[in-house]
Amino acid sequence: MITVNPDSLGYKITAMGLTSPVTAAHIHLGEAGKAGAVIAPLTISPGSDPTTASGEGTIDASAIKGKNADGSPMAMKDLISAVQSGGTYVNVHTQNNKPGEIRAQLTP
Numbered sequence: 001m002i003t004v005n006p007d008s009l010g011y012k013i014t015a016m017g018l019t020s021p022v023t024a025a026h027i028h029l030g031e032a033g034k035a036g037a038v039i040a041p042l043t044i045s046p047g048s049d050p051t052t053a054s055g056e057g058t059i060d061a062s063a064i065k066g067k068n069a070d071g072s073p074m075a076m077k078d079l080i081s082a083v084q085s086g087g088t089y090v091n092v093h094t095q096n097n098k099p100g101e102i103r104a105q106l107t108p
Contacts, residue, residue: 039066
């Protein structure tokens with residue numbers, strides 16, 4: 001779940017059915033079915049067993065790692081626009097699947 005505010009994004013994520021313990025989670029830039037660069041890291045922690053994980057927090061401008069198509073640093077308005085257009089996804093990484101085990105496209 002993503003909550004859009006003028007100067008931040010709030011999030012809450014839950015992952016189930018993982019094959020190994022979670023190592024990281026990020027918001028990536030990318031249309032459905034296409035891989036993309038990391039925009040912002042997400043806080044995520046193992047659940048009560050290695051097959052689950054969850055996290056929640058807030059992303060502000062200082063957390064944005066992404067770049068715009070022209071190579072300029074992404075601002076909060078750019079991140080919000082990308083999320084609202086459906087051009088981002090969450091990727092959950094695990095020990096067995098370092099490139100990403102579960103992907104969820106963010107939709108407006």
